[in-house]
Amino acid sequence: MTDATQSDTVFRPKPSLPPPANTVGAVGWLRKNLFGGPIDTIMTLLGLYIIYQIVAFAIDYGIVNAIWSADTYRECLDRNRGEGACWAGIAVWFNSMMYGRYPDEEQWRVNLGGIVLLLWLIPFWLPKITGKIQIGMSAVLTFPFLGAAMFIGGEFGLFLQVMASIALTLFVAVWLHVASTYLSGRSLPDLLVSITGFANKDDRLHKYVLLGAFGVGFVLSMIYLGSWELVEVPTTIWGGLFLTLVISGIGIASALPNGILLALGRRSKMPVIRVFCTAFIELFRSVPLITILFMAVTMMPLFLPVEFNPPKLAMVIVAVCIFAAAYMAETVRGGLQAVNKGQYEAAQAMGLNFWKMMALIVMPQALKLMIPNIVGSFMGLMKDTTLVSIIGLYDILLMGKAAGQNPSWLGFHTEPLLFTAMFFFVLCFAMSKYSQHLERTIGGGYGRR
């Protein structure tokens, strides 16, 4: 072997030359992508013309000829001969499309509930916060109860009061945790342990401190919730975007955990569990959602005792959850199969039991692979919830339709549909963008595999 330094020929790279003119910069881009040849040029000009026509129509219809204030649809038509939008109607019907027939003076409850949920989820995007999984789990598992207590109101039973109190305690704890992290630089459990003087004691005692703190918060919440005197708003008059978000929110939040359990069950070695899960998935995946909804609201009550008469909304939510779980199960199963068998073997060889192997090794990898499919299912589910309008729940779509049947607003159909479409687009597009962000940021170490 010869030594490189003694070699006669020394490698010198050639100097880099500038690229030819007209291939870089804006001009280069235009030449390459839009005006590459005669056909390209014609297509570009045609495209520009079509875009111009659409945009011009949109501006004419939506802005120039639009009517912004009117009392009836007739008035709009008289003023612009139907050549422009009647946004005045949206202004009149806005409240209905948001809240349905939820009483005006009680709508603050819905708004407050939404704000609480948003605040609960904000720590997810704060970089310093620890225990994000626990925060997410607490929100998903307990917020629905707090929400139910706030939105329904009236005299709620002991069960709902206990669950809502747990939720309230956890919510306050999450924000104390945020405050403690940013003010003292320590997480809430650490701070509690050191304030109470248990820092030097045995680690095993620490959890009693936390349990004690939780207990105090829980009792305070129980007392506070007991003092609530909210007017009862039955679910039958809920509606609009609020109803859409309630149904799709619960459906989406429950889909992933239920889907994971069903997918694991379908891959189980235990025949009873496997057969049950497979049958469940195949049955509900093969039936249209609308059929399940009809079954839930018309057939189910026939099989239940007369005195047990759950509200229609509860039936619908259960139906949507079942449907979503069955779909999600197959998405999750696909992700599980994409994880290398060696990962399972390495986890087993280290002595991890089944659930730890799944939670620590397999699921994190599978979920990352599944993000596009999961979000696809979520978006599908969100849009599918408009089917509840067929069984007479006044979600945003049916509320918009109802607007056009009001005597003063007969024929007012296009604008509510556009408005509804805009809402779904904003919500789904946001989900899509967030999923792309997640794909880029989760597990930075994947770069080279």
Next chain:
Amino acid sequence: MSLETQELDDVVHVASAISDEVVIELAGVNKWYGEFHVLKDINLSVNKGERIVICGPSGSGKSTMIRCINRLEEHQAGDIIVNGTEMGNNLKNIDAIRRDVGMVFQQFNLFPHLTVLENCTLAPIWVKNMPKAEAEQIAMQYLERVKIPEQALKYPGQLSGGQQQRVAIARSLCMSPTIMLFDEPTSALDPEMISEVLDVMVGLAESGMTMLVVTHEMGFAKRVADRVIFMDQGEIVEQNTPDEFFTNPKSDRTKLFLSQILAH
């Protein structure tokens, strides 16, 4: 210097530290994949501190045999006893054995979503309930032992194959196993990386670890093994000390195999 470039005759054998205590006992082990009989009546007993190299043509059942020892594969007949615990269908026994037996795979099988350090601390924290700080301290000791402490915060995907395999060895050692199984640990590596992994394994042998190594690295066998086992068609054809095995193989099948593997 790399092991494989050395002449086999020059190799100085690592001192043995075999005790009388039997830690692994395979008695009449049989296994089938459907109709295919992979392991045929395997009898093997391994003493504490013994280093065993298992070689043989592909499909001879060598990997399957060592994978039965920590129940990655289930055997259908015969007994496997590891550290006095009988391997049956009892999950507790299987867990106890797996905690005592470390395994290194051909494809490394590091967890790609965790850093090197997290790979090493995961099992001590979640299986042995060790506090995180202590687990990290132990992990750093072993990463130093395999000579890559500076990579602790990188992800496996950012390391070379040889580095990944050394992390995999450190990860197993973090559970302080008494027995280590190696399933072709260098077969997926580029040639220039084989020696760095073998060096770590030689160091492990010097520390007196009980090792079962499936490998085609005959230099390693010659230097480290107390016993070389040759398998073919699901049977143990021949077992002997490395000196006897390489210079004076008894069976025709072994001679043919050795002539093929040492020819180049």
